[in-house]
Amino acid sequence: MTEPSAWERILNPSNRANPYPLYAELRKTPVTRAADGSYLVSTYAEIASLLHDPRVSSDIGRSPAAAAAGDGEGGPGMSPTFLTKDPPEHDKLRRITTRHFGPPVTPGRVAGMEARMTEIVTELIDAMAGRSRIDVVDDLAYPLPVTVISELLGVAPGDEKRFRVWVDLALQSTDPGMDPESQQQKRAEAGAQLRSFMEELVEKHRQAPGSDLLSALATDDGPEGRLPDEQLVSTGLLLLIAGHETTVNLISNGVLTLLRYPDQLQSLRNDPELVIPMVEELLRYEPPVHFVPLRTALDDIDIAGTTIPAGSPITLVLAAANRDPARFTDPDSFIPRRPNNQHLGFGGGIHLCFGAPLARLEAQIALTEFAGRVANPRLVSDPPPYRPSPFLRGPSHLPTDIDGITGFLFS
Ligand code: HEM
Numbered sequence: 001m002t003e004p005s006a007w008e009r010i011l012n013p014s015n016r017a018n019p020y021p022l023y024a025e026l027r028k029t030p031v032t033r034a035a036d037g038s039y040l041v042s043t044y045a046e047i048a049s050l051l052h053d054p055r056v057s058s059d060i061g062r063s064p065a066a067a068a069a070g071d072g073e074g075g076p077g078m079s080p081t082f083l084t085k086d087p088p089e090h091d092k093l094r095r096i097t098t099r100h101f102g103p104p105v106t107p108g109r110v111a112g113m114e115a116r117m118t119e120i121v122t123e124l125i126d127a128m129a130g131r132s133r134i135d136v137v138d139d140l141a142y143p144l145p146v147t148v149i150s151e152l153l154g155v156a157p158g159d160e161k162r163f164r165v166w167v168d169l170a171l172q173s174t175d176p177g178m179d180p181e182s183q184q185q186k187r188a189e190a191g192a193q194l195r196s197f198m199e200e201l202v203e204k205h206r207q208a209p210g211s212d213l214l215s216a217l218a219t220d221d222g223p224e225g226r227l228p229d230e231q232l233v234s235t236g237l238l239l240l241i242a243g244h245e246t247t248v249n250l251i252s253n254g255v256l257t258l259l260r261y262p263d264q265l266q267s268l269r270n271d272p273e274l275v276i277p278m279v280e281e282l283l284r285y286e287p288p289v290h291f292v293p294l295r296t297a298l299d300d301i302d303i304a305g306t307t308i309p310a311g312s313p314i315t316l317v318l319a320a321a322n323r324d325p326a327r328f329t330d331p332d333s334f335i336p337r338r339p340n341n342q343h344l345g346f347g348g349g350i351h352l353c354f355g356a357p358l359a360r361l362e363a364q365i366a367l368t369e370f371a372g373r374v375a376n377p378r379l380v381s382d383p384p385p386y387r388p389s390p391f392l393r394g395p396s397h398l399p400t401d402i403d404g405i406t407g408f409l410f411s
Helices: 006-011 020-027 044-051 064-068 089-098 114-126 136-141 143-153 160-172 180-207 213-219 229-260 262-270 272-285 356-373
Strands: 031-033 039-041 133-135 292-297 301-303 306-308 313-316 399-401
Touching: 006 020, 031 306, 039 044, 044 301, 044 313, 089 229, 114 136, 114 143, 114 356, 133 136, 136 143, 136 229, 136 356, 143 160, 143 213, 143 229, 143 356, 160 180, 160 229, 180 213, 180 229, 213 229, 229 262, 229 272, 229 356, 262 272, 262 356, 272 356
Parallel strands: 039 313
Antiparallel strands: 031 039, 133 399, 292 313, 301 306
């Protein structure tokens, strides 16, 4: 029997807690051909270049891997979103959506939520009072982003319980350990439920628009027109899912890292402004998204001494690039004041994360308040248990012993 490759070991759940030595192994060959014929790219310079290369397509309709998984149309019965489109369609759909999310038309959408985010975090931390053990995932890292994205989109309070089950099912279906048939079945089931949930929500907002993002998308005719109905549904779902599943991991990976580096937790208490570079360093050091799969070479691409043949699937291993010693000095150390921290935690190029300003603000508030108010937090088990996904990586639970809750320590 042949030894499993570094990539096979990275996908194996037993290595979820610490895949970084395996990424170092992967980087020894910057571009590797995996057993399934796809090309894995793991070094910073090569990934940064491919993220900006128009010969690398994100169009799911061109992806042989997506077609094999039955996702050639963007998911069962789902219209592809701008995440899985190329220009010019990507750019147009992203512009129409951005109109209601950020500058220049709606500059206040994210900044306007700051006070509400602080209120949510304050309530979540207040609810920890009187307990000697908390679970950072269930008590803070999950409820904050899920509440924020629900309020942003106009999802009714309580509906989170409905979509959580289907989102979990959809994510389980990306577990590489699962056989392809049950994977497809789970994806189809989750996709159908999520789609009818979002169709209902879009219709409700069209009939009675509020001040939320979904109402704006469903009713406003900007200079480039409205998103077609099926696009509205798939974009609403993309924002709902991308809007919390990733941020949960940023906050829980962030707290985990602070508990492992108590000197940095203390530095944050002493200087709350440190949270801004600290969150960037977390996006490099413990990124929530470890790789972007389903890219396709549109032409033969010569890179790092290898030719990726036209038509080949490409996976960009962002988390390996973020620890590349050729780009970052002392890459395996957590150094919040690291100079020139151009991490790839939010990807890069035209698909650079759409929700980055929202995710940054949520993580900054959560970590500052946690550091300032939770007394003497200690990890119960290190490493904690991990969620199964190798690409959206983060703890499933983060049990933490505490000595209580205080008022805000900084003032
Ligand atoms: C810490 C949290 C987050 C991380 C680490 C993250 C990471 C990423 C990454 C790596 C990409 C690039 C994917 C690719 O190149 O194929 C991306 C794209 C995207 N993200 Fe995020 N994301 C986060 C939060 C959010 C939030 C809060 C939202 C929604 C409000 C969001 C919406 C999107 C969308 C719509 C895209 C597609 C952009 C495009 O194709 O032009 N993300 N994100």
